[in-house]
Amino acid sequence: MENDIHSAAVAGRALVFGGSGQIGEPLLAQLLAAGWAVTAVSRQAHVDTPGVHWVQADLYGFWRDGQAFDAVISCGPLDNFVRWYAGSDIRSPRVVAFGSTSAEVKQDSAEPAERDVARRLREAEQLLFATAAERGVAATVLRPTLIYGAGRDKTLTSIARMAKRTRLLVLPSCAKGLRQPVHVQDLAKAVLQVLPAAVSHGQAYAVGGGEVLPYNQMVRRVLATLQPRPLLLRVPTPLFVWALRKAHGKGRLLGMNEAVLERMRDPLAFDIEPARRDFGYAPRAFQVQEGMFVGAGENVDEALPEH
Numbered sequence: 186m187e188n189d190i191h192s193a194a195v196a197g198r199a200l201v202f203g204g205s206g207q208i209g210e211p212l213l214a215q216l217l218a219a220g221w222a223v224t225a226v227s228r229q230a231h232v233d234t235p236g237v238h239w240v241q242a243d244l245y246g247f248w249r250d251g252q253a254f255d256a257v258i259s260c261g262p263l264d265n266f267v268r269w270y271a272g273s274d275i276r277s278p279r280v281v282a283f284g285s286t287s288a289e290v291k292q293d294s295a296e297p298a299e300r301d302v303a304r305r306l307r308e309a310e311q312l313l314f315a316t317a318a319e320r321g322v323a324a325t326v327l328r329p330t331l332i333y334g335a336g337r338d339k340t341l342t343s344i345a346r347m348a349k350r351t352r353l354l355v356l357p358s359c360a361k362g363l364r365q366p367v368h369v370q371d372l373a374k375a376v377l378q379v380l381p382a383a384v385s386h387g388q389a390y391a392v393g394g395g396e397v398l399p400y401n402q403m404v405r406r407v408l409a410t411l412q413p414r415p416l417l418l419r420v421p422t423p424l425f426v427w428a429l430r431k432a433h434g435k436g437r438l439l440g441m442n443e444a445v446l447e448r449m450r451d452p453l454a455f456d457i458e459p460a461r462r463d464f465g466y467a468p469r470a471f472q473v474q475e476g477m478f479v480g481a482g483e484n485v486d487e488a489l490p491e492h
């Protein structure tokens with residue numbers, strides 16, 4: 186059932202990839218509130234709701250569709266989205282896609298896999314801008330920093346879950362690198378702000394949070410949302426590295442590699458002034474509250490933080 190999709194009263198018709206994701210969910214809600222009619226693509230089956238028509242499809246496949254939309258928005262993996270976009274015959278004058286600040290952060294990583302992520306992100310951005318320019322389409326890329334707010338992220342939520350399970354979180358003393366966590370609602374709002382901004386055409390913007398703080402303080406605030414509150418133990422970095430190698434020897438904590446450790450001391454703060462200036466981006470400070478990362482009584486898992 187294509188609810189309201191063809192209504193003349195809609196603000197516009199958007200095709201959204203990643204609408205089931207942590208940015209995508211609030212984005213669908215904000216688009217609907219602003220009067221957009223949404224066609225959302227997911228690999229899973231979803232039930233249509235007023236204003237949202239779901240299409241079950243995979244970006245890996247060749248889902249071709251000659252339909253016309255006012256905007257195509259990607260909150261899914263950028264490289265897959267761009268490959269699909271370049272091969273599709275979709276008609277839309279506007280494309281907004283999420284990439285990642287990892288395109289910069291990981292390009293000089295000690296880990297080949299991380300350098301590969303950065304390369305794929307940069308190549309995807311280039312292909313998106315080139316394809317859009319060929320077609321006379323206005324494209325914008327939004328590069329978020331570390332995302333939080335949906336309780337589904339692989340960094341702060343993973344840290345909270347691990348700490349809740351063990352009642353203890355151990356950090357190396359070097360974990361003081363600056364961080365700029367950004368709330369998923371602010372990223373969703375950024376899409377609505379950037380859509381009409383002609384100055385943003387052909388541009389990529391860092392979209393970080395409204396507060397920059399050291400890694401250990403960010404983690405301390407996350408732990409303060411948990412009941413009972415886990416202990417944060419800071420140990421000398423060489424001792425942490427020694428313990429980590431021991432754990433690796435036993436096949437544990439393999440996701441916590443030297444590159445992740447190295448990044449804990451790196452300043453990962455980005456200039457959000459261009460986004461403020463060009464489309465009024467105004468993210469909140471790092472606001473956390475009880476239940477935001479791990480709800481009371483929620484089962485916790487063994488996932489490792491990614492940043």
Ligand SMILES: NC(=O)c1ccc[n+]([C@@H]2O[C@H](COP(=O)([O-])OP(=O)(O)OC[C@H]3O[C@@H](n4cnc5c(N)ncnc54)[C@H](OP(=O)(O)O)[C@@H]3O)[C@@H](O)[C@H]2O)c1
Pocket residue numbers: 202203204205206207208209226227228229242243244245260261262263265283284285286287328329330331332333337338339340
């Ligand atoms: N998480 C972070 O800290 C972070 C930081 C910087 C940038 N980013 C970027 O921000 C964007 C959104 O991130 P997120 O954390 O909100 O993502 P997410 O929660 O992991 O959701 C990803 C979405 O992409 C869709 N998707 C994945 N593979 C697909 C495929 N092959 N075909 C169709 N759809 C596919 C998924 O839809 P279905 O499962 O329903 O198919 C899901 O809705 C991504 O580009 C990500 O790289 C994330």
